[in-house]
Every structure is written in structure tokens, then in C-alpha cells.
Amino acid sequence: xxxxxxxARKSALxxxxxxxxxxxxSIFKAxxxxxxxxxxxxxxxxxxxxNVLQVLQINMGYMCNQVCAHCxxxxxxxxxxxxxxxxxxxxxxxxxxxxxxxxxLTGGAPEMHPDFRWFIQEIRTQTSVQExxxxxxxxxxxxxxxxxxxxxxxxxxxxHIVSSLPFYKRxxxxxxxxxxxxxxxxxxxxxxxxxxxxxxxxxxxxDLVYNPSGAFLPGDQxxxxxxxxxxxxxxxxxxxxxxxxxxxxxxxxxxxxxxASENFEEYMTALVExxxxxxxxxxxxxxTLSVSWExxxxxxxxxxxxxxxxxxxxxxxxQFNSQLLQKRKIQISQHCxxxxxxxxxxxxxxxx
Amino acid sequence: MKKEYxxxxxxxxxxxxxxxxxxxxxxxxxxxxxxxxEGALTAREKSLIALAVAHxxxxxxxxxxxTKDGLQxxxxxxxxxxxxxxxxxIKGGAVLVHGVQMMNRHDQLSM
Ligand code: SF4
Ligand code: SF4
Numbered sequence: 001x002x003x004x005x006x007x008a009r010k011s012a013l014x015x016x017x018x019x020x021x022x023x024x025x026s027i028f029k030a031x032x033x034x035x036x037x038x039x040x041x042x043x044x045x046x047x048x049x050x051n052v053l054q055v056l057q058i059n060m061g062y063m064c065n066q067v068c069a070h071c072x073x074x075x076x077x078x079x080x081x082x083x084x085x086x087x088x089x090x091x092x093x094x095x096x097x098x099x100x101x102x103x104x105l106t107g108g109a110p111e112m113h114p115d116f117r118w119f120i121q122e123i124r125t126q127t128s129v130q131e132x133x134x135x136x137x138x139x140x141x142x143x144x145x146x147x148x149x150x151x152x153x154x155x156x157x158x159x160h161i162v163s164s165l166p167f168y169k170r171x172x173x174x175x176x177x178x179x180x181x182x183x184x185x186x187x188x189x190x191x192x193x194x195x196x197x198x199x200x201x202x203x204x205x206x207d208l209v210y211n212p213s214g215a216f217l218p219g220d221q222x223x224x225x226x227x228x229x230x231x232x233x234x235x236x237x238x239x240x241x242x243x244x245x246x247x248x249x250x251x252x253x254x255x256x257x258x259x260a261s262e263n264f265e266e267y268m269t270a271l272v273e274x275x276x277x278x279x280x281x282x283x284x285x286x287x288t289l290s291v292s293w294e295x296x297x298x299x300x301x302x303x304x305x306x307x308x309x310x311x312x313x314x315x316x317x318x319q320f321n322s323q324l325l326q327k328r329k330i331q332i333s334q335h336c337x338x339x340x341x342x343x344x345x346x347x348x349x350x351x352x
Numbered sequence: 353m354k355k356e357y358x359x360x361x362x363x364x365x366x367x368x369x370x371x372x373x374x375x376x377x378x379x380x381x382x383x384x385x386x387x388x389x390e391g392a393l394t395a396r397e398k399s400l401i402a403l404a405v406a407h408x409x410x411x412x413x414x415x416x417x418x419t420k421d422g423l424q425x426x427x428x429x430x431x432x433x434x435x436x437x438x439x440x441x442i443k444g445g446a447v448l449v450h451g452v453q454m455m456n457r458h459d460q461l462s463m
Contacts, residue, residue, distance in 0.1 A: 168426075219425040
């Protein structure tokens with residue numbers, strides 16, 4: 001498993017134009033598969049439109065203690081990009097003026113940002129934001145002494161934790177996220193449980209995210225949740241609230257993997273075949289805006305990684321204009337198929 | 353005539369068999385989908401049975417489909433391989449148990 005980001009490896013795919021090129025040409029140009037736009041039209045969906053803005057997702061920086069094989073951010077210890085205090089302040093202003101309900105902090109590992117705790121305290125004291133989500137990779141909570149008390153800090157500020165655990169067994173987890181990640185994640189989950197997170201009678205929410213470790217789509221979310229709950233409770237005494245089974249989007253390191261393993265066409269075909277028009281109407285970009293470490297605005301974190309800024313005259317948080325943003329056209333490409341894939345279902349999917 | 357008897361692309365065209373006989377095709381697929389629904393056996397258990405049978409009947413399409421199905425359901429490789437061994441054991445056993453027929457026939461014909 002690689003220990004460096006695509007950027008540090010100087011891979012051609014660290015260039016976002018190259019990624020967009022792969023997504024627009026190949027089988028899509030040849031007409032073998034419909035483009036995302038064509039697929040929407042075939043289902044009488046003219047375009048994906050922004051709804052009421054509820055969530056501000058803030059990418060605090062690309063630094064991470066892990067270098068997961070599937071990472072769409074191309075994060076890692078070698079990524080130094082971090083949001084400045086000034087930009088964090090601008091985010092706080094937007095939270096107040098726009099009456100944002102939910103703030104979703106992501107990265108990299110957002111906990112590694114030097115202003116991480118300050119920022120959460122400011123959100124709690126200076127704004128009327130109801131929910132703060134932190135996307136925690138779990139291992140960071142045990143990576144250094146300075147993070148050991150984070151579970152208590154999270155509990156005190158009523159942070160909703162959403163964590164990735166690719167599987168309830170060691171092998172698949174370590175193959176996707178690096179050796180030792182599983183054992184450390186288990187310890188971190190036990191620590192969070194001990195703080196009251198994920199317990200049935202507690203209001204402290206701990207959700208897990210499952211991404212398949214390979215070129216296949218996630219199965220039925222409910223069934224996977226049951227399997228995860230049973231295995232984690234029996235083997236490690238761990239409890240959690242919900243499991244979200246999400247498909248990997250074909251960008252950045254996952255795209256690199258798909259191409260290197262010669263799975264790109266098959267995977268894209270599976271995504272296209274699993275297109276679910278109902279899902280298309282409720283994709284994340286309809287109620288979310290994503291902010292990059294530099295303060296630019298994007299329709300979602302995926303578009304951020306493809307450098308597809310919001311299609312307005314003022315794409316920066318310092319010039320936030322809700323009216324213009326509300327009328328914007330969401331930037332789509334073939335990676336969007338990853339958001340609209342219904343539950344994958346073997347050859348039944350292709351014969352139904 | 354193409355060079356191979358089997359083409360992975362043909363799996364996607366499975367549904368097209370209804371084109372030449374809609375009624376029977378439709379009934380088959382309706383039956384097929386019903387069989388794999390959660391019942392007295394879980395959909396997960398059925399997927400493993402399907403994988404074992406796929407190997408016994410040596411259908412490359414089904415092996416492809418049910419390996420992928422297993423991965424999507426979070427079925428582990430150890431479980432998949434055990435299922436294949438169950439298929440192999442039954443198939444091997446079925447060959448060997450006919451040895452009794454051979455022995456019977458042999459003894460009947462021999463002095
Ligand atoms: S997937 Fe998450 S934990 Fe893994 S490298 Fe990317 S940001 Fe870090
Ligand atoms: S990838 Fe982003 S823009 Fe595309 S559908 Fe998903 S959330 Fe919307």
C-alpha cells in the first residue's frame with residue numbers, strides 16, 4: 001500500500017483536469033455509456049437544482065495521519081494545505097448570516113488542524129448552528145497524546161461523530177486503510193462508547209460509514225448495518241447508531257486504483273446500471289455547500305477535489321451571496337453516478 | 353462465429369432471452385427474483401448457496417455474478433471458499449458413490 005499521496009508521488013492523476021478528462025472521455029465519449037447528463041434527461045430530470053441550504057461542509061485541510069487507498073481527497077501526512085484563521089472566521093460569519101443548521105467538518109483529519117477546538121467552541125458560542133458533525137477517521141484519536149481527550153471534548157460540545165470503518169474484520173479494513181488501522185479503530189470506538197457515544201440511551205451520536213474495499217458497490221445498507229452491529233457487539237462490545245453504506249466515487253486515489261487494476265470500465269458500468277432517479281433528486285449538493293481550505297465554494301466535497309468551483313460570479317466564502325448561489329447550476333460530471341447508485345444487487349440488477 | 357463460447361458482456365444481455373419468448377422469459381425472471389428474496393433462508397445464505405451451485409454447474413456467468421454479490425453483502429473470502437468446498441465435496445461424493453453401483457454391477461457379472 002502506498003504511503004504517499006498522488007500529489008507527492010507526482011502522479012498524473014493528481015491533476016484534476018486529467019481526472020475530468022478520464023471521466024469525460026473513454027467509454028462516455030464513445031457512447032458506450034450515457035453521460036450523467038444524458039442519463040438525467042432520459043429520466044426526465046432537467047438538472048439537479050439547489051434546494052434550501054442546510055449544511056455547510058468545511059474541509060479544514062488535506063493533512064491526515066492515514067493514506068487510505070480509496071481516499072477521494074488524496075489526503076495524507078504529506079499534504080500541508082490548511083484553512084487559515086481568517087477563512088475559518090468567514091465561515092463563522094456565513095453560519096450566522098445564513099442560519100446554517102448543520103456544520104460538517106471534514107478533511108483530511110480535521111482534528112489535526114491547530115484551530116480545530118477553537119473553531120468548534122466558536123461555532124457553539126457564536127452561532128445558532130444546531131448540529132456539528134465531525135468526520136473522524138478514528139485512529140487520529142489515539143495517534144498522539146494531545147488527541148486522547150478529544151472524546152470528552154466532543155461530548156461536551158455535543159458533536160455528532162461520523163466515522164469510517166470499512167469492515168468489521170481486520171483484513172479488509174487494513175487492506176483499504178493500512179496495517180494496524182483496524183485494531184486502533186476498535187480501541188477508538190471503545191473509547192467513544194465509554195464516553196457515552198453510540199449507546200442506546202445516550203444523545204451522543206456515533207455513526208459509521210462503510211465504503212467497499214474494492215471495485216464493487218455496497219450491498220443493502222440495512223443488512224450490512226445488522227451484520228456490523230452483530231459482529232462489533234459480539235467481538236468487541238461496541239455499539240453505534242447508524243451505518244451508511246456509500247459507494248466510492250471514481251475520483252482521485254480510487255480512480256487511480258480503478259485504472260491500475262483495470263476495473264474502470266466495469267465499475268462505471270455498474271454505477272450507471274445502478275442509477276436510481278429517486279436518489280438523483282436527493283443528492284448531497286441539493287442542500288449542502290462545501291468550502292475548501294482556501295475558502296472557495298463547491299457544490300460538494302467531490303467537486304472540490306475535481307476543482308469544479310460553484311458556477312457563480314463569486315465563488316469565495318468572503319463574497320457569499322445566497323441569492324446567486326441559490327440560482328446556480330450544479331456542476332456535474334460522470335463521478336456523480338457514485339451519488340445516484342441504488343443498492344447493488346448481483347445479476348438480479350441486470351436482469352430485472 | 354466469435355472465437356470464444358463465453359463472453360462476459362453476454363451476462364448483461366441475459367434479460368434479452370425474453371425477446372424470443374416473452375411469457376416464459378418473464379415467468380422465469382419473476383421466479384428467479386422471488387427465489388432470492390429473504391425467506392426462511394436469509395438473502396445472504398442464498399447467495400452462498402448460489403455461489404456453490406454456480407461452481408458445481410461451472411457457470412462462469414453465475415460465478416462472476418455471485419462472487420460480486422458476496423462482496424457487496426460483505427461475505428468473506430473464507431466463507432466463499434468453504435461454500436465452494438461444499439459444492440466440490442458433493443460433486444466428488446456424487447462421483448464416488450457411483451462406485452458402489454460399479455461394484456454391484458461388477459460382482460453381479462463376475463463369477
Ligand atoms: S479516507 Fe479519510 S482517513 Fe483515509 S486518507 Fe482520506 S481523509 Fe484520511
Ligand atoms: S458528486 Fe457532487 S455534484 Fe455530483 S451528484 Fe454528487 S453531490 Fe451532486
